[in-house]
Amino acid sequence: MERYQVKGAHPLNGKLQVHGAKNAALPILAASLLCDSRSGQCCCLHNCPQLSDVEAACNILRHLGCKAVWQDGALLIRSGDSSDCRIPDHLMREMRSSIVFLGAMLARYRQAHLTFPGGCELGPRPIDMHLAALEKMGVEFTQNGDGLDCCVPNELHGASIDLPFPSVGATENVILAASLAKGETILRNGAREPEISDLAGFLNACGGCVHLEKDGTVHISGVERLSPCEYSVIPDRIVGITYLCCGAITGGNITITSARPDHMRAVFPILEEMGCSLKIDGDQVSLLAPQRLKAVKNVTTMPYPGFPTDALAPVMALTAVAQGTTIFTENIFQNRYKQAWELCRMGADIRTEGRIAVVRGVKMLHPAFVNCTDLRGGAALVIAALATEGTTTIGEIRHIQRGYENLPEQLRQVGACITIL
Ligand code: EPU
Numbered sequence: 001m002e003r004y005q006v007k008g009a010h011p012l013n014g015k016l017q018v019h020g021a022k023n024a025a026l027p028i029l030a031a032s033l034l035c036d037s038r039s040g041q042c043c044c045l046h047n048c049p050q051l052s053d054v055e056a057a058c059n060i061l062r063h064l065g066c067k068a069v070w071q072d073g074a075l076l077i078r079s080g081d082s083s084d085c086r087i088p089d090h091l092m093r094e095m096r097s098s099i100v101f102l103g104a105m106l107a108r109y110r111q112a113h114l115t116f117p118g119g120c121e122l123g124p125r126p127i128d129m130h131l132a133a134l135e136k137m138g139v140e141f142t143q144n145g146d147g148l149d150c151c152v153p154n155e156l157h158g159a160s161i162d163l164p165f166p167s168v169g170a171t172e173n174v175i176l177a178a179s180l181a182k183g184e185t186i187l188r189n190g191a192r193e194p195e196i197s198d199l200a201g202f203l204n205a206c207g208g209c210v211h212l213e214k215d216g217t218v219h220i221s222g223v224e225r226l227s228p229c230e231y232s233v234i235p236d237r238i239v240g241i242t243y244l245c246c247g248a249i250t251g252g253n254i255t256i257t258s259a260r261p262d263h264m265r266a267v268f269p270i271l272e273e274m275g276c277s278l279k280i281d282g283d284q285v286s287l288l289a290p291q292r293l294k295a296v297k298n299v300t301t302m303p304y305p306g307f308p309t310d311a312l313a314p315v316m317a318l319t320a321v322a323q324g325t326t327i328f329t330e331n332i333f334q335n336r337y338k339q340a341w342e343l344c345r346m347g348a349d350i351r352t353e354g355r356i357a358v359v360r361g362v363k364m365l366h367p368a369f370v371n372c373t374d375l376r377g378g379a380a381l382v383i384a385a386l387a388t389e390g391t392t393t394i395g396e397i398r399h400i401q402r403g404y405e406n407l408p409e410q411l412r413q414v415g416a417c418i419t420i421l
Helices: 022-032 050-063 091-093 096-109 128-136 166-179 194-205 237-249 263-273 307-320 338-345 373-384 407-413
Strands: 004-007 014-017 043-046 066-072 074-078 112-113 139-143 147-151 160-162 182-187 209-211 217-220 230-232 253-257 278-282 284-288 299-300 326-328 349-351 356-360 368-371 391-395 416-421
Touching: 004 373, 014 166, 014 407, 022 043, 022 050, 022 074, 022 166, 022 194, 043 166, 050 066, 050 074, 050 096, 074 299, 074 368, 091 096, 091 112, 096 128, 096 139, 096 147, 096 166, 128 160, 128 166, 139 307, 147 278, 166 182, 166 194, 166 217, 194 209, 194 230, 209 284, 237 253, 237 263, 237 284, 237 373, 263 278, 263 284, 263 307, 299 307, 307 326, 307 349, 307 356, 307 373, 338 349, 338 368, 338 373, 373 391, 373 416
Parallel strands: 014 253, 043 230, 160 182, 299 326, 368 391
Antiparallel strands: 004 391, 004 416, 043 074, 066 074, 112 147, 139 147, 182 217, 209 217, 253 284, 278 284, 326 356, 349 356
């Protein structure tokens, strides 16, 4: 089992390039299934990160008869036909977001057979909103043990759908299914995350008709056919924020490049309140950190454009060594504080109760043997270790590898001492 070894307590300085967004690439990969490749044309995805979750999505595509190959850093996908329209349990379990293939399979094959993604490190992950929305479009579901048989007995048609909560995955599934359905779909209270806009951008480049309004209403007109296209995935806003946090905790001076600062806006005021100076210049953000960070009063996660739940753990690592007390309120997932226990093993003072976490900043953390509990929690441990005198060992790094491309190599470029054991 691989581990990271981090020798901390020196400032990180220099430039880091932000790679493509995992959470944009995954639904786009599902959408590539919708393209008609009979002409032999392929979808060509640029800036697609090479991550284990992306590989898991490629394995699902391959299982469904598609070809997915890397060529000169781009991912080429040629969609194909599946004989059984089934995603086996082991492929579903490799990645919770495999549920986004449901909308794509229904659009392409008018049927799908898969197992429930089940719970995960972040708590229960129900799919009730996905199913209720797709039912309105003419899909019938039958539960079959821990599997789900989905079919379209008549036709897949447009519908008027109101989501009770702006679920990212449910919005993506509706957009995918509606893109090849008959007629128009209007989805209200859809998620407004940049990854949704990227999915719409990809589908429109394939000849689809998806229009996003600022208030979260999505209009999708089903088309007869989608064609393969060449597309570049947006930069990963959470990776960008993570890199900035690495600079902030070490008292460093970091510039992230190839970023989309407009997608990261909700986090900037928090970093500034902690004493960091930020400079935005086109696709770059530079952060100059103070000697010691200050606590922020409140950090409250909300759907986009609010403070992202995925940035909570990286920022929590900063507050663990900041001067003063910070209160976190997590409004998206039930179980987003597992990393708090690991940070406490390094000397942090964190108490959690339900959706609330209270972090009293300490002067110094100490090295320990800690384990990643989930992707962003794992990133928080790396951030904390960078500020710790001595050697911290971080286990279960497979969680980090799901969402950060070559993290140790990246951080070494700006002066971090981090190795894989
Ligand atoms: N929910 C339901 N019923 C549903 C769908 C969602 O109750 O049918 C609940 C979830 O249990 C959760 C909340 O609604 O409590 C939000 O879930 P959402 O569907 O918005 O999230 P997701 O699509 O499962 C995506 C990202 C997450 C990110 C969230 C929120 C991907 C692959 N995953 O998850 O990213 O935290 O949106 O922005 O896009 C990560 O990258 O580490 C990660 C977890």
